[in-house]
Amino acid sequence: MTTRVWDYLAEYAKEKDDILDAVQKVFGSGQLVLGESVREFEAEFAGYHGLAHCTGVDNGTNAVKLGLEALGIGPGDEVITVSNTAAPTVVAIAGAGATPVFADIRADDFLIDVDQVAAAITPRTKAIVPVHLYGQCADMAALNRLAGEHGLKILEDCAQAHGARQHGRIAGTMGDAAAFSFYPTKVLGAYGDGGAVLTSDEEIDRNLRQLRYYGMEKVYYVVRSPGHNARLDEVQAEILRRKLRRLDDYIAGRNAVARRYEERLGDLTGPGGLLLPATNPGNTHVYYVYVVRHPRRDEIIEALKSHDIFLNISYPWPVHTMSGFAGLGYRPGSLPVTEELAGEIFSLPMYPSLPESEQDRVIDALRTVLEKL
């Protein structure tokens, strides 16, 4: 038996009738692009968050990019984010024509360090893109305070944090706008690509609708300023509508997996050894990935392969060290916490339909490997 960090086939077996019914509904609807399913999903996803506006887009990368563009961010502007993130966060900032600037993270929760954000602000800084990494929210009260003092916009990157809460507020409602991905592995995942941008601001939403539709004012078929083709697909929207109804169950399932890891690995943890993820006070965690830490990470991953267990690292290469971003001028050592963590973190299997027997196999193998280290 081979175990990987993520697999959707057990979930598909359980939900197959509903998923295929969604596909048939769209195929028979007579409207294959920007039809009823996209409209309804947008209303339902906005409603889940208690916000007025949601614009569906084709993926999470474009959700970040169009989100920034809709906020008026572009060439010449600096946008502060983290280097310990999925590269698309940064690709999207560059794609909007802005310059990514990196703040280091905190060693305890791996999230953006607000003091480092403050230190990175220049007269050209226009926005902050906090990433709610792994499934819990960055410190939004402190970020909003800082943004208010400096007149900065905040675009939350919620690609890993559907349904996560902070002091009762849900991720995606604590900035000027919020970008979501529905890539299949995400907490709310489509059967292909998808994304969305949430906002409570009508004008930002109007900008988004034009940006995803060539830059056209749809009524007049006139391009106001050249945009993109970045529409959410109708089939994916209908599948997402069905899955949104189960989002709270998916989150509960992920939390059950996390509790089992805590119960069955907790006794092995300690400074200089294995560390399990911590949830900050005031946060609820949705465990997009279950990231643990150990100084001998590479040996552990290698040893687990002989047990037919193949783990991932989110993420092994901090974005500022990637050759594609060398032009930004960051040198090794410039983000010490990010760089140290990148050498020690790895992800255990995490998805709501992970069978307990398979999780226990991973736990037993990890215990064996750690004892022999």
Ligand SMILES: *Cc1c(COP(=O)(O)O)cnc(C)c1O
């Ligand atoms: C997945 C992800 C994205 C990109 O989403 P896509 O749908 O793959 O384009 C952006 N930011 C973060 C933090 C992500 O995890």
